[in-house]
Amino acid sequence: MVFDWDGTAVPDRGADATGVRDVVEGLSGLGMDVAVVSGTHVENIDGQLRARPSGPGRLHLCLNRGSEVFVVDSVGPRCVYRRVASPAEDAALTAAAELVVDRLRARGLDARIVSARLNRRKIDLIPEPEWSDPPKARIEELLLAVEERLHRCGFDGLPEVAAAAEVAAAEVGLSDARVTSDAKHVEIGLTDKSDSARWILDDLWRRGIGPGLVLIIGDEMGSLGGLPGSDSLMLVPEARRSTAVSVGVEPAGVLPGVIWLGGGPATFLSLLEDQLRRRAQGSVPQLDEDPAWILTVEGLDPQLERVHEALLTIADGRIGTSGSPLGAHPSATPAVLAAGLYDGEGPEEQLLPGPVWNQLPIDLDSGIVVRRMLDLRTGVLRHEMDTAAGPMHAVSLSSLSRPGCVVLRVQGPPRPLVPGPSLVPPPGRDVEVGETDGTDWMRVGGSHGGVVAVAIDTERRDRVECLTLDRLGAYEPDSDGKSSLDAALRSLGEAGRRGFDHLLVDHRAAWGGRWEQAEVVIEGDPELQKAIRFALFHLMASVADSEEASVGARGLTGPGYRGHVFWDSDVFVLPFVAATHPRSARAMLEYRIRRLPAAREAAVAAGCAGARFPWESAGTGVDVTPRLARDHTGRARAIRTGQQEEHVVADVVWAAACYLDWSGDQAFASGPGRELLVETARYWASRIRRDEKGRGHIYGVIGPDEYHETVDDDAFTNVMARWNLRRAARVVTDDPGESMRGEAGRWLELADSLVDGFDPNTGLYEQFAGFFELEPLVIRDLARRRPVAADLLLGAERVRGAQVIKQADVLMLHHMVPDEVAPGSLVPNLDFYEPRTAHGSSLSPGVHAALFARVGRLEEAVDALRLAARIDLDDLTGTTASGLHLAAMGSVWQALAYGFAGIRPHGGVLQVDPRLPEAWSALEIPVLFRGRRIRVRVEPARATIEADGPAEIELPGVPVPTTVESAGVRLRRSREGWEVET
């Protein structure tokens, strides 16, 4: 709630504000943020309001006409923002005011500069005793008196004086001066209430509260003497979805869209009291229904319900809950998955389903109309159910601020809303249940531990016809029996003491914080923009940021791929979190680090040294890839990826390097990161075979193009191994006193010896030995459309004998390790391999989008990006029901960051080399590089790079790195590319 003070909240500065204070403190206690916007200073407002709220809602005083902001807590006000004028600006304000007064006096109007307030000068147009301090209630009389006075001196009215003030300000060099009037004064300032409104809306946005949830109240929401009323300045474009109310006299009416109530401070107080009453009754919070951020599913479609539930999954990195409806329906599949908790052995090892917390004993198959809305901005899922007895509303969330805690509030008629068990067993699972001190608990056991959930319901019946149910739940991995139950009970107790309102505020703020560091803005393509938000939302929700983060191919959004961890997580998901939330990237690496012992054993079993990470990994880190399975053709097929797709070893280290390059985490670099590098380098060193000419080979592997198995010298595998060896050698030799330099020297020698299939004459890498001898085919001659699962269409044998590839293979090198491939080789390899690529993997379009962008084929880049971004939204695979394609989502971010924005860490500097498609008017992307928040905005003719502290940026065409600070760097598009504006 944002409101004006004088004339809105109180009739005058001497009025008793006790009533307002009580309500403001009450609202704050129930989680509502309140902001007072006023032209005056803190002593006046705080002296009159004297509120000392203790939260969770915050009280802001946005004062001095937009130049200051104070936050008020139980101690008192504390300044959090002040616009500091430069001496030149200060002098210019005075000069402008004096110029105006001189010109008014020259025409016979006695006007005076009455005060020099912070960043503004106030000119009294009616310096007469009768009008020394007029109350707002006399505004109409005051206006008449001022206008009469102005007319006497030949002025048309206030607008002419304001225009004169603007001219004077411009004459003294104030190009963006704010001229305002309260009828008695005309003021020249550097800021006005629009700045207050922008500040508070931006602050709320960053706390997960969108403008659609903001109520703006004032008493001057129309015009005043031909000038905009001072409160109408709060109605900035950013507030267009806010509700605006006027309680003022408004002699000239209010702006379109503003609700006029009149009644002054009394009406205002009743509005506040109404809000307080709603909050106290535990009403179900609204969402900011901005279609750009809300994913809405109307009704229950038996065909698509499971897809919808995956799309609407809410998760906190540890616990994921399908977006199923709250009641029973034949097509609904409520499910809860806990990250990293598996059941079963070997290839059958799969994510363990946990107790379900979001179910109520409501039969939704009985004519109840259901609507679900997921707010991608805040991770809150709202349910609306139209029942015969009346509407029922609910919100549910998986707390991002308290991972493992889940919250549900539902409100509706006592029938059909009846309390039921707070935890429901997952289908087909034996559970252990109990109650401890009134709290239900349920335990699901698996072969590698289990999960325990606790939950408690609180009911309120405020009116006969309305029941409110709050449910809190907490989940803990259950590896050691009772202690997990105790931990879950403790977690639930803490959440319970915090209460629903606090939990919601904390959760929204946590999401707000994550988006602030992750939101990629595309202007000019709202559909793609929303698809990108959808992808980033699920990426953020799927990765924990403490201890270890086990990120399966479908994250926590479904049981698909049994929750197995592939290179998807290392190569596709990790870069996004490394650049936006490094703690999550570190947790993902911790998952691999804790499984190094298993990787070492796997290397030994393969007759090698070092560590060999598995193609499919689950709980223990041993390979869980099946050896035999049925495919789409219904036939049993040997699965060789577990034995041969060894590039995963280098992929894991590439992820570690990616994290290091973005974060600069030296503790990791010298500790577990170094161990990963060394152990994987040892693996490759023992895996490479030298021929009689001394050339190094890796025989019998599968590259990312899984259509071709048991190939020799796969370019991707060899070059990644070479990169792995070189990077490890660099780390070891950079370490003073290191005793492994001899071993590192051998790594370098082996790296240099590895064949990579590159032909300098053509600029092409041969994908593997003999690839160029295969039947030459391009996909357009085989299939009417791409992407296409070519192995299914043509049969495995046919594609094996042809130059038909599943996904980027050679090109993956250009994407992942551009410094490790021959300079200038991207274009010829893209020209050669892309037409031969079926894109039969969901990982392929995003990577190609990035590569197309790098070479300037921007239309193709956008098409590929759009395809990658909509894989799940359009259920293109027919398998979204079993979970979302997280790696494709990660590839979307990489296409935007690495491809279009050209942002990439390179040593200790950040490369920025943007490409903007014609259809987009802007691309904006934030990253966190070496602890610095950096924001790159690209427009057709220019780009800006801002940082919150010194950061070294490598710009195209600029020979030495540029240091970017908070003032930012501006680039101008030139014929050759970009050049720095001076």
Add this chain to the structure above:
Amino acid sequence: MMRKVIAAIDDTAAARSVLATGRLVAELFEASLEAVHVRDDGARTARTAAAVAGLQLREVDGPVVDALVLEARASEVAALTLGARATPAGRRPAGHVALEVITAVPRPVAVVPPDVRPQRDLRRLVVPLNGTWATANALAGVIELACRCDLDVVILHVLDEESLPPFSDQPHHEAEAWLREFMARQCPAAAARAELRVGVPAHAVEATAVEMGADLIALSWSQELAPGRAAVVREVLERGRIPVLLVPIRQGNSERAP
């Protein structure tokens, strides 16, 4: 009212197979079996076959097609069984009587190839579903009945170039997930198993049913044999190796479901 399945037999050796299949279909539909012969140029073989099957033959008059259609339209009739043709060979997918009857009767019709060996039991039913609502809806009742009879019900879907999923990341995981969702959409409540094939549906359905040792194929169709329509039905009838139960699609769209 007791439901019945009519076995429409002619005066040829194919009558035995039709009666045997009719008995299996009657078990499936939990109905009694009645043998009917439309008098044409003799009924001796038909009478003998009915007697061997322990059934009394009801003989009716009239043009064969009209008479059978009239019989099959009776409200107590659950299904009709008839022979595809009198002799194994032929240019058309079935004889003219069979073709005219199957396109006119608003009931399930089991068409029995002339040289099919009579089965004692119905053990395996193959139900091809093309992924449309209409097909799945039309066959839902038959699938439910078959599951209730503890038959091995195999839901068969054939992916062709148009319906192939564009992506197949890790085929072993992908096929499992795809099929699970296909079944959830097409046969949510059935205790049936699913099989996938890739190819031209018209060929793959019949070949897969033979490969799997199906006793009966259940196909839904819109009862149109115009060129370009009912390719799977044509192929299955033409090859004539397994009896096929044709279930008319009454209404609804044919939008592809998954």
